[in-house]
Amino acid sequence: MFSSSYKYAVVQVYDHKLRMAEMQKLERLKAAKEVLRCSLEESKELAFRIGESGPRLERMSQRLALLETTMNAISTKWKLYEIKGPLDQAFGLSASIVDMFEVICSLEIALSSDLSSPGLLAYLTTVKYTEDALRFLTGYCKLAIPWLEDAQQILESNKSIADHWYLKNVTKCLLALEELQAMEERFKLRGGALMPALDKLESEFARLLLDNRSHPSVDTPPLPLPFPEPVLEKVQAIVERLGANDHLENCISVYVEVRSSNVRETLQALDLDYLEISLTELDSLQSLEDCIDQWGRHLEFAVTYVLEIEHRLCSEVFRNVGSDTSMDCFAKIAVQSGIQSFFKFGNSVARSKKEAIKLLKLLDIFAALNKLRSDFNRLFKGKSCAEIKNQTRDLIKKVVDGACDIFWELSLQVELQLPSSPPGDCGVPRLVTFVTDFCNQLLEDEHWKTLLQVAEIHHGWNHKSFSENLLSGEIHSIVIALERNLETWAGEYKDSTRSCLFMMNTNWYLGKYTRGTKLADIMGQEWLRGHEEYMEYYEAVYLNESWGRLPALLCNDDMAFDHVAANRALTEFTAAFDSMCKRQSNVVLCDKGLKWRTCELVLRAVVPPYKSYLESYVPSIEHKTGCRIDVKYTPESLQSMVSSLFQPKFGKLGNTKCTELVNKVNNVIANPISSTPAAA
Structure with missing residues (x-):
C-alpha cells in the first residue's frame, strides 16, 4: 500500500526520534548525576560539620537512630497489643521529628558563621528559621509524648501480655523525645547555640547606633528621624529577633547609653552651666534674670526638638516589641540626658528669697511650662515617666503657690515700708518708682494673662471662686497703700517747704508717669486728676511759704x-x-x-519785684543821699541762681544721686519691696 521510499522515510523519522529521546535521557541522567554529586558533597560537608558539633549532637543522633529502630521493631507487633492506636499516631510524627532535627543541625552550623558573611538580613532570617524549627520540634514532641505515654501505661497495666523488651524501648523513646523537647530551651540558654548568634546581633545593634549618631542643631531643629530608613529597618529587625528570644536587656542598655549620650552632647552646646547654680547663689535674682529667660528657651528646645525626636525614634525602633519597652527606654534617656536639671533650677528659683521681683520670674517659669504642657502630657506618659511627671507637677505647684503668696502680700509689703525715712532730697522714693514700674510690668499682656491663669489655678486648688476683679482690686490696694505711705512720710519733714516739695515730686511722678498705662486704667481718670490737683495745691503752698514771702521784704x-x-x-x-x-x-x-515749672513760678514771684525795687529805689536814694547801696545780686544773677536749683548733685564718680528716680527705668524693679528703703 505504501511505497518503499515512504516506508524508509518513516523508519528514518522514527529512528531520529528514538535517538533524540535517548540523548534527552542521557542529558537528564548527566544532570541527575551532577545533582547527586553535589548532594553527596553537601552531605559529606554537612556530615563533617555535624560531626564537629560535639558530643551532644552525636548523642542526640544516636538516640534518634535508636528511636527509629525501636519504633520499627515495635511496629511489627503492634497488632498484637492494644497499643496500636497510640503508636500509630506517634509513628506518624517520628519522621517529621527526625527531619526537623536534621534541619536544626544544619541551621546551627549556619549560625556559627560570621555575621557579615551572609549579610545581616540573611543572618536574621537564619535566626528566625532556627527559632521556628525549634518551635516546631517542640510542638511535635509535645504531640508524640502523650501517645507514647499512653502506650507505656497500657503495657504496664497488662502484665500478662506485655513484653518487657517493648516496655523498655518505649521508655527509651519517651526519654529521647523529652530530651528533644527540651532542645529549644537549651538553645536559648547561655551556652546554647542561639546565644552566640544573639550576641552577634547585639554587637551589630550597638555598631549601627554608634555609626548613625546625629545631633539636632540648636539653630535649625530637625524634623526627620536621625536614622536613615535602611538603618532603621535593620535596627527594628534586630530588636524583633532579640525580643523574641527574651534577649532585650543588653540591647536596651546599649540603646539608652548611646542615645542619652547623644542628647547630653546636644544640650551641652547650649551652655547650661547656670542650671547647677546653688540656692545660696540665687540671693540676687537680678543677676539670674537672663538665666531664667534662657531657661524657658532651652527647656522648649530640649523638649520640643531633642526629646521629641528621641520619643519618636524609641517608638519606631521598639514598635515590634511593645510600647512599654519603648516608653521605658525613652524615660531612661530623658532622665540620663539631664532633663531633671531644668526642674532643679526651677525649684531653686521657687525656693529662693520671697521678693516682689521673683513674682515676674515665677510667672515666666509658669508660662514656659504651660506652653509645653501638651508636649509633656504626650511625651511623658505611662508608669515609666512617673518620676518626671511628679517632678513637673511638684515644680508647677511650687511656682503657683509661690507666685500667689507674693502677689497677695504686695500691699502688705508696701505698708511695711512705712517706718522708712523719706528721701533727704525730697525726691521720689525708690518705692514709688518700683511699685509703679512693677505694677505696669505685671499688667503687661503676657504677665497679666499668666497671672490670671496662676491665680485661677490656685483658687481652684483651694476651692474658691475666682474673677479677674480680684487681681485688679489687689493692684488698686497696692497703690492706695503706697499713697498712705507718702502722706505719712510728708509729715516727717520738719520744714513744711520740704514737705511740699516732696508731695509735688511724688504727685507729679504718679500723675505723669502712669498716664496711658494699664495701671492708670485700673486706678481711673479721677485718680489721675486727683494727683494733678494735689500737685498744684502743694505747689501753691510751697510758693507761698517760701519764695512768696521774699517780695514783702522790699515793700517799705x-x-x-x-x-x-x-x-x-x-x-x-x-x-x-x-x-x-x-x-x-x-x-x-x-x-x-x-523743674522748669517750679523755677518759672519762683522767678515770677521773686525777680520782677526785685528788679522793680532796684530800678525804682536804688538810683533815687543814691542820688539824694550821695551814698551807694550795696547790691549783691543783679536780676540776671538772681535768675541764674534760681535756675540752678533742683538739679541732681554729682558725686566723686560723676554719678547723680537720683538718676534712677529722674528717668523711668525698668531695672529699678531689681530692688525687692521687702528691703527697699523709702529714701533714694
Missing part, C-alpha cells in the same frame, strides 16, 4: 527817703534769698518739666 514806704531802711531791706531780702537757696540746694525734682 520809708525806703524812698531813708537810706538805712532801703539798705536794710535789701540786705534782709538778700539774706532770705541766700537762706532759701541754701535750704533747697539739695532738693531734686524728678522731671525736667516739673
